[in-house]
Amino acid sequence: MMNRINQKLQEDKKLLSIYFTAGYPNLHDTETILQNLEASGVDMIEIGLPFSDPLADGPTIQASSTQALKNGMTTEVLFNQLKDVRKSVSIPLIIMGYFNPMLQYGIDAFCKKCAEIGIDGLIIPDLPVDVYNEQYKTTFEKFGLINVFLITPQTSVERIHFIDSISNGFIYMVSSASVTGSQSGFGEEQSNYFKRISNMNLKNPQIIGFGISNNETFTQATTYAKGAIIGSAFIKHLSKEGVKETDSFVKSILNKT
Amino acid sequence: MSYNINEKGYYGEFGGAYIPEMLYPNVEELRQNYLKVMAEPKFQKEFKQLLKDYVGRPSPLYFAKRLSKKYNTKIYLKREDLNHTGAHKINNTIGQILMAQRLGKKRIIAETGAGQHGVATATVCALMGLECIVYMGEIDIARQAPNVARMKMLGATVVPALSGSRTLKDATNEAIRDWINNPVDTHYIIGSVVGPHPYPDMVARFQAVISEEIQWQLQEQEGKTKPDYVIACVGGGSNAAGAYYHYLEDTDVKLIAIEAAGLGVDSGESAATSVLGKEGIIHGSKTLLMQTKDGQITEPYSISAGLDYPGVGPMHAHLYKSGRAQFISITDNEAMKAGLELCKLEGIIPAIESSHALAVFEQKKFKPNDVVVLSLSGRGDKDLETYINYFKL
Numbered sequence: 048m049m050n051r052i053n054q055k056l057q058e059d060k061k062l063l064s065i066y067f068t069a070g071y072p073n074l075h076d077t078e079t080i081l082q083n084l085e086a087s088g089v090d091m092i093e094i095g096l097p098f099s100d101p102l103a104d105g106p107t108i109q110a111s112s113t114q115a116l117k118n119g120m121t122t123e124v125l126f127n128q129l130k131d132v133r134k135s136v137s138i139p140l141i142i143m144g145y146f147n148p149m150l151q152y153g154i155d156a157f158c159k160k161c162a163e164i165g166i167d168g169l170i171i172p173d174l175p176v177d178v179y180n181e182q183y184k185t186t187f188e189k190f191g192l193i194n195v196f197l198i199t200p201q202t203s204v205e206r207i208h209f210i211d212s213i214s215n216g217f218i219y220m221v222s223s224a225s226v227t228g229s230q231s232g233f234g235e236e237q238s239n240y241f242k243r244i245s246n247m248n249l250k251n252p253q254i255i256g257f258g259i260s261n262n263e264t265f266t267q268a269t270t271y272a273k274g275a276i277i278g279s280a281f282i283k284h285l286s287k288e289g290v291k292e293t294d295s296f297v298k299s300i301l302n303k304t
Numbered sequence: 305m306s307y308n309i310n311e312k313g314y315y316g317e318f319g320g321a322y323i324p325e326m327l328y329p330n331v332e333e334l335r336q337n338y339l340k341v342m343a344e345p346k347f348q349k350e351f352k353q354l355l356k357d358y359v360g361r362p363s364p365l366y367f368a369k370r371l372s373k374k375y376n377t378k379i380y381l382k383r384e385d386l387n388h389t390g391a392h393k394i395n396n397t398i399g400q401i402l403m404a405q406r407l408g409k410k411r412i413i414a415e416t417g418a419g420q421h422g423v424a425t426a427t428v429c430a431l432m433g434l435e436c437i438v439y440m441g442e443i444d445i446a447r448q449a450p451n452v453a454r455m456k457m458l459g460a461t462v463v464p465a466l467s468g469s470r471t472l473k474d475a476t477n478e479a480i481r482d483w484i485n486n487p488v489d490t491h492y493i494i495g496s497v498v499g500p501h502p503y504p505d506m507v508a509r510f511q512a513v514i515s516e517e518i519q520w521q522l523q524e525q526e527g528k529t530k531p532d533y534v535i536a537c538v539g540g541g542s543n544a545a546g547a548y549y550h551y552l553e554d555t556d557v558k559l560i561a562i563e564a565a566g567l568g569v570d571s572g573e574s575a576a577t578s579v580l581g582k583e584g585i586i587h588g589s590k591t592l593l594m595q596t597k598d599g600q601i602t603e604p605y606s607i608s609a610g611l612d613y614p615g616v617g618p619m620h621a622h623l624y625k626s627g628r629a630q631f632i633s634i635t636d637n638e639a640m641k642a643g644l645e646l647c648k649l650e651g652i653i654p655a656i657e658s659s660h661a662l663a664v665f666e667q668k669k670f671k672p673n674d675v676v677v678l679s680l681s682g683r684g685d686k687d688l689e690t691y692i693n694y695f696k697l
């Protein structure tokens with residue numbers, strides 16, 4: 048069976064992927080958020096496994112992680128919450144988290160659990176490409192998990208080709224040199240970067256993340272890429288409106304009324 | 305077995321560069337250049353000149369007669385406390401500021417806990433006329449006010465780290481985030497032998513001047529280059545790395561690392577990483593760190609802000625695991641007592657970090673003929689308030 052991520056990537060449409068931190072705003076919101084997002088027409092979801100020291104994240108996701116940990120979120124709790132998720136959610140699900148909590152759980156055990164639940168892929172910002180290749184690739188593949196790699200405007204052409212060659216799914220294109228959430232719109236520099244990557248005709252489609260917050264930035268990103276990922280803007284929405292009101296957020300991004 | 309770094313950036317199984325892709329170009333630029341730059345005769349000349357004329361090196365290797373008598377062994381103190389700015393930290397910041405210049409960087413960032421590394425960074429930035437931004441936990445800013453003022457006088461901008469537990473580890477996170485946001489013009493001066501490869505090795509090499517000097521100073525005074533023991537306190541582990549460096553592969557020289565036990569190793573208020581830590585990833589390095597069983601990094605405690613870090617550098621994780629170094633933990637009380645003892649016996653007021661190292665003599669017996677070199681990493685001026693409160697002076 049083909050991985051759900053790859054199936055989704057074959058659809059003839061631009062994809063909207065949403066990130067949220069598991070355990071935020073309340074410990075047991077995870078399932079509700081997943082179901083509501085799917086019902087609102089989101090194509091893919093990244094479930095954030097909170098970490099005490101999220102190096103690549105800006106203030107919004109940091110604060111949601113701190114709160115989630117305070118609420119009692121752990122790897123074990125998350126896996127329990129997701130135990131029956133495939134009975135009610137069918138879009139691709141990715142766990143995004145830092146490497147240390149996974150390492151402590153045990154990479155083999157972690158991947159096995161993901162496969163049992165029906166998780167399709169992982170994004171681990173601080174697991175370097177070479178370490179993954181040498182030590183963990185076989186495990187991920189054994190459990191049918193896609194590992195998603197990042198590229199940034201500073202990534203060299205040579206390295207982009209290398210990352211493309213070892214990717215199997217999509218490439219996560221970080222929109223600019225920044226941590227999550229710190230953009231207020233894309234300028235010419237970003238457009239040029241989006242164009243440059245688009246023209247490289249990579250084997251894997253690209254999905255752009257970091258700094259996407261509204262219909263305008265979503266449209267800019269998906270002009271050049273297969274899809275876009277929204278994180279901080281959705282967390283802000285959750286903190287204001289709570290978990291029930293995801294529909295209005297998704298509609299505002301897709302500009303549907 | 306080798307105790308130094310291998311070509312992949314690991315000490316045994318520890319080290320590496322566990323960094324997000326956003327940092328890859330910065331760290332890779334440094335990795336490709338640091339050894340080449342450090343090998344340039346012009347770089348070496350400038351580095352040595354500044355260490356001599358500006359820092360005041362060589363720092364004396366002082367035979368502590370009364371202390372030796374009390375503990376019936378031969379104790380030499382390596383006087384890093386006499387360096388400009390009052391600690392060993394400046395050896396590293398001088399080296400790294402020259403490195404930053406060679407790499408064409410215009411903007412310097414640093415993290416600091418107690419403020420010693422922040423002051424040492426602000427100092428070299430003033431010296432070179434470079435912009436300096438120091439991240440410091442909001443809680444540390446409140447408890448280290450004099451060092452905050454010093455940094456400001458030296459022209460640095462001190463930015464409070466408001467995330468997480470608002471102490472050293474969070475200041476380090478903020479500095480790393482700043483580097484992600486400013487990948488082209490900025491150099492990050494890390495303050496200890498921590499962080500992603502090549503930092504632990506680069507910082508160790510800059511601090512290696514400590515053991516380079518010990519070798520010839522001991523030759524002059526004892527007629528041999530090798531002591532029986534080298535002792536140093538370990539926060540991240542930079543003064544220890546420097547004091548050990550030229551003796552790492554020579555197992556005749558025994559190495560002792562002193563960690564902060566805080567209120568006691570089992571009290572829940574401790575920073576004794578070798579006892580309480582487990583293997584994991586912190587600040588881009590695979591090493592020993594204090595964490596929950598779930599892999600969340602926990603907050604350490606020590607009366608000494610410089611030892612109040614939940615990890616140790618990968619070199620020290622390897623020295624611990626391989627048994628090359630003996631690790632001893634010292635409580636707040638033991639350290640404070642040893643600090644005051646040095647004042648009375650030798651007329652030297654040590655930094656509380658260094659007081660932890662000094663407390664070894666109550667824990668471990670040395671033979672009368674043992675030559676014991678102890679890294680006196682800093683002076684106690686910055687800690688006066690803590691000493692005053694503790695001893696009700």
Ligand SMILES: Cc1ncc(COP(=O)(O)O)c(C=O)c1O
Pocket residue numbers: 391392393417418419420421495496497537538539540541542543544609610611655657658681682683
């Ligand atoms: C005087 C002194 N000694 C020791 C340390 C601990 O650092 P390291 O373990 O890197 O030598 C510090 C850190 O602030 C310090 O100021």
